Amino acid sequence: MRILIVEDEEKMARALKIGLEAEQFxxxxxxxxxxxxxxxxxxxxxxxxxxxxxxxxDGMEVLAALRHKSLAxxxxxxxxKDTVEDRVRGLDAGADDYLVKPFAFSELIAxxxxxxxxxxxxxxxxxxxxxxxxxxxxxxVSRGGKELSLTAREFDLLEYLLRQPxxxVSRxxxxxxxWRETARYTPIDNxxxxxxxxxxxxxxxxxxxxxxxxxxxxxxxxxxETP
Amino acid sequence: xxxxHRPKRIRTRLTLYYVGMxxxxxxxxxxxxxVLLFWQASNILKRLGEEDLETVKGLLYHEEDGQVNxxxxxxxxxxxxxxxxxxxEILSPDGTILYRNERLGDRTIGGPPFPDEGVSGYSGRxxxxxxGTPIILISRQYDLQGETILIRVGYSxxxxxxxxxxxxxxxxxxxxxxLAGTAYAVYATVGRAxxxxxxxxxxxxxxxxxxxxxxxxxxxxxxxxxxxxxxFNAMLxxxxxxxxxxxxxxxxxxxxxxxxxxxxxxxxxxxxxENVNPAEYRDTIGSMLEEVNRLTTIVESLLxxxxxxxxxxxxxxxxxxxxxxxxxxxxxxxxxxxxxxxTFTLVGDESVGVQADRLYVRQAVINVLHNAVKFTPPGGSxxxxxxxxxxxxVELSITDTGxxxxxxxxxxxxxRFVRLDEARTATNVGAGLGLSVARWAVQANDGEIGVTSSxxxxxxxxxxxxxxxxxxxxx
Numbered sequence: 001m002r003i004l005i006v007e008d009e010e011k012m013a014r015a016l017k018i019g020l021e022a023e024q025f026x027x028x029x030x031x032x033x034x035x036x037x038x039x040x041x042x043x044x045x046x047x048x049x050x051x052x053x054x055x056x057x058d059g060m061e062v063l064a065a066l067r068h069k070s071l072a073x074x075x076x077x078x079x080x081k082d083t084v085e086d087r088v089r090g091l092d093a094g095a096d097d098y099l100v101k102p103f104a105f106s107e108l109i110a111x112x113x114x115x116x117x118x119x120x121x122x123x124x125x126x127x128x129x130x131x132x133x134x135x136x137x138x139x140x141v142s143r144g145g146k147e148l149s150l151t152a153r154e155f156d157l158l159e160y161l162l163r164q165p166x167x168x169v170s171r172x173x174x175x176x177x178x179w180r181e182t183a184r185y186t187p188i189d190n191x192x193x194x195x196x197x198x199x200x201x202x203x204x205x206x207x208x209x210x211x212x213x214x215x216x217x218x219x220x221x222x223x224x225e226t227p
Numbered sequence: 228x229x230x231x232h233r234p235k236r237i238r239t240r241l242t243l244y245y246v247g248m249x250x251x252x253x254x255x256x257x258x259x260x261x262v263l264l265f266w267q268a269s270n271i272l273k274r275l276g277e278e279d280l281e282t283v284k285g286l287l288y289h290e291e292d293g294q295v296n297x298x299x300x301x302x303x304x305x306x307x308x309x310x311x312x313x314x315x316e317i318l319s320p321d322g323t324i325l326y327r328n329e330r331l332g333d334r335t336i337g338g339p340p341f342p343d344e345g346v347s348g349y350s351g352r353x354x355x356x357x358x359g360t361p362i363i364l365i366s367r368q369y370d371l372q373g374e375t376i377l378i379r380v381g382y383s384x385x386x387x388x389x390x391x392x393x394x395x396x397x398x399x400x401x402x403x404x405x406l407a408g409t410a411y412a413v414y415a416t417v418g419r420a421x422x423x424x425x426x427x428x429x430x431x432x433x434x435x436x437x438x439x440x441x442x443x444x445x446x447x448x449x450x451x452x453x454x455x456x457x458x459f460n461a462m463l464x465x466x467x468x469x470x471x472x473x474x475x476x477x478x479x480x481x482x483x484x485x486x487x488x489x490x491x492x493x494x495x496x497x498x499x500x501e502n503v504n505p506a507e508y509r510d511t512i513g514s515m516l517e518e519v520n521r522l523t524t525i526v527e528s529l530l531x532x533x534x535x536x537x538x539x540x541x542x543x544x545x546x547x548x549x550x551x552x553x554x555x556x557x558x559x560x561x562x563x564x565x566x567x568x569x570t571f572t573l574v575g576d577e578s579v580g581v582q583a584d585r586l587y588v589r590q591a592v593i594n595v596l597h598n599a600v601k602f603t604p605p606g607g608s609x610x611x612x613x614x615x616x617x618x619x620x621v622e623l624s625i626t627d628t629g630x631x632x633x634x635x636x637x638x639x640x641x642x643r644f645v646r647l648d649e650a651r652t653a654t655n656v657g658a659g660l661g662l663s664v665a666r667w668a669v670q671a672n673d674g675e676i677g678v679t680s681s682x683x684x685x686x687x688x689x690x691x692x693x694x695x696x697x698x699x700x701x702x
Contacts, residue, residue: 082530083534083539102519153562171520179559187594187597187661190563190597191559194562194563194566195562198562215513216514216517217512217513217514217516217517217519218513218516
C-alpha cells in the first residue's frame with residue numbers, strides 16, 4: 001500500500017509519515033503542490049492525502065489537475081476549513097473524503113482503511129477476539145462461552161470496537177458512528193465514558209484478561225494485551 | 228460641452244435655489260403687473276377716445292365745396308399727450324374717406340367700416356393701421372347737417388408700451404438689489420442653521436475604537452439636527468456596548484485557551500526533566516492529548532458561535548413533536564442520569580409540535596438538560612414540563628434540585644465562558660459555552676430562553692418556541 005502525503009508543514013508531514021509507516025503503509029511526502037502533482041502523476045499510489053493550503057499551487061488546483069488527467073487515485077483532503085461549503089467544494093472537485101484539522105490520528109487511519117476497502121464488502125457477521133465472540137446479526141455476544149447481557153447502546157459500542165480490533169477509536173468517532181451525533185460540541189464525551197465504564201464492567205471485570213483499554217487522551221481500543 | 232455642475236455645499240445650493248425661486252416669482256409678478264397695466268391703460272385710452280369723439284364732432288364743419296373739415300387748431304388747450312397724438316378719420320357709411328388729419332396722412336385706420344359700426348354707441352377695439360402699427364380705435368356714427376358720417380379716432384399702442392416700459396424699468400432695476408439681499412440672508416441663515424453639523428463632524432473625527440465613550444454635542448433635542456445627533460449617540464452607545472462585549476469575549480477566550488496551553492507546556496517540560504519509564508511517558512503524552520482535546524472543543528464551539536453571530540448558519544425549519552425531542556435528548560444522557568441516580572420526569576402535552584430547526588433545538592435542549600444533570604446532586608430529580616403559553620407559543624421548562632444560582636447572577640449564565648461554579652472548571656469539558664450555544668440556538672429559531680432561580684432552591688430553565696397544535700390555554 002503506497003500513500004502520498006502532500007503537506008507543506010514539515011512537522012505535520014513527518015508525524016503523518018511515521019504514523020502511517022507504523023501502520024505498514026509505504027509513504028512518500030511532497031512539500032509543495034507542484035511536487036505532489038508530479039509524484040502523483042508519475043508514480044502509482046493507492047491513496048493521496050492532500051492538504052488544501054499549499055504554497056504556490058494549492059490543493060484544490062492539484063486535485064483538479066489530477067482529475068483532469070483522469071487519474072482515479074483516491075484522494076483524502078486534510079484542511080482546517082470546515083464549513084459545509086468547503087466540504088462540498090472539495091468533494092465536488094473529486095475528493096473521496098474530507099477530514100478537518102485538528103483530527104485524531106485514529107480517525108485518519110479509519111478513513112484510510114475505509115477508502116482502501118471501498119468496493120470490497122468484507123463485513124462479516126461473526127466477530128471474534130480472543131475468547132470474545134459476537135454474532136452481529138443475531139445480536140448475541142459471549143465471552144468464554146458465557147453470554148453477556150448488554151444494552152443496545154453497549155452492544156453497538158462493542159460491535160464498533162470489535163470491527164476494528166487493535167485500533168484506537170476516538171470519542172469523536174464513537175459520537176459520530178455509534179451515537180450518530182453530527183455536532184462536535186454536543187456534551188457527549190461524558191456519556192461515552194459512562195457507557196465504556198458499563199461495558200467494561202460486563203466485559204472485563206469477571207475475567208482476568210482485559211480486552212477493553214483506554215488510551216489516555218486518544219480513545220479506546222479492544223485488544224488482547226497491553227503493549 | 229458645457230455642463231452644469233451641482234454645487235457641493237448645501238449652503239451654496241440652498242442660496243442658489245432661493246435666488247432662482249425669487250427670480251421666477253419676480254418675473255411672474257412683473258408679467259402680471261404688465262398685463263394689468265396694459266389693460267388699465269387701454270381702458271383709459273378708450274374712455275378718452277369717447278370724449279375725444281364728442282369734441283371732434285363739435286369741431287366739424289362743411290367747407291364751401293362740401294368738403295368735411297375739422298378745426299384742429301381749436302385744440303390749443305389739449306394737455307393730454309394722447310389727444311395730441313390723436314389719429315382722426317372721417318368716413319361716409321359706404322367707406323368713402325371724407326377727412327384724414329395730418330398725423331394720419333395717407334394711411335387708413337381700420338379699413339372699410341363693418342355693418343352698423345358705431346351706430347348704437349361707441350365701438351372700441353384694437354386694430355392695425357394700413358402700415359401695420361397697432362392702435363386702439365374708437366368710432367361712432369354722427370349726423371352732420373343731414374349727412375351721416377362715421378368718425379374714427381385712433382391712438383398708437385406705443386403710447387401704452389412706452390409707459391409700461393418706464394414702470395418695468397424701475398421695477399427691474401430694483402430686482403438685483405432684492406435678489407442680492409435675499410441671497411445674503413439665506414446664505415447667512417443656512418450657515419447658522421448648519422453650524423451644529425460642523426460641530427458634530429468635528430467631534431466625530433475624534434471618535435475611534437479607543438474613544439467610543441465620546442458623544443456628539445446635542446444643541447437642541449427637539450430640532451432635526453439635535454434629533455440626528457441623539458440618534459447617532461444612541462448608535463454609538465450600542466456600538467460601544469457590543470465592542471466592549473467583543474473585547475471581553477476576546478479576553479475570556481484567550482484566557483480559556485491559555486489554560487490548556489499552560490497545562491500542555493508544564494506537563495511536557497516536567498516529563499522531559501527527569502528520566503522516566505515508557506509507561507510514564509505514555510501517561511504524560513496522554514495527559515497532553517487530553518488538553519489538546521479540550522482546546523479543540525473550545526475552538527469548535529467558538530467557531531460555531533462566531534459563525535452564528537455572523538449569521539452564516541441557515542435554519543432548516545420543520546414541525547416536530549417537542550415531547551419526543553425531549554425524550555430523545557434525555558435518552559442520550561440517560562447513563563449520566565442513572566449514574567447519579569437522578570429521576571427524570573416529563574409531563575405535559577405529548578402532541579404539541581414545535582416549528583423550528585430540529586437539530587439546533589435538540590442541541591439547546593441537550594445542553595440545558597446536561598447542565599441540569601451536571602449540577603444536580605446524586606439522588607435528586609429533574610422535571611421537564613411542556614406547557615402551552617398561548618395558541619402559538621409553547622414553553623419547555625426544566626427544573627432541577629441542584630444548588631441553584633444566586634438570583635442576581637442568573638442572567639449571566641448564558642454568557643460565554645461564564646462558569647458560576649469555578650470549582651468545576653477542571654471537569655467541565657463544555658468550557659462554559661454550552662448554555663451560550665443553547666441561547667443562540669433558541670433565539671435563532673425565534674424563541675426565548677431564560678432561567679429563574681435562587682440560591683438553594685434549584686434552577687428552572689425555560690425555553691419558549693413557536694408552537695403548532697396548542698389548542699388554547701391550559702392551566
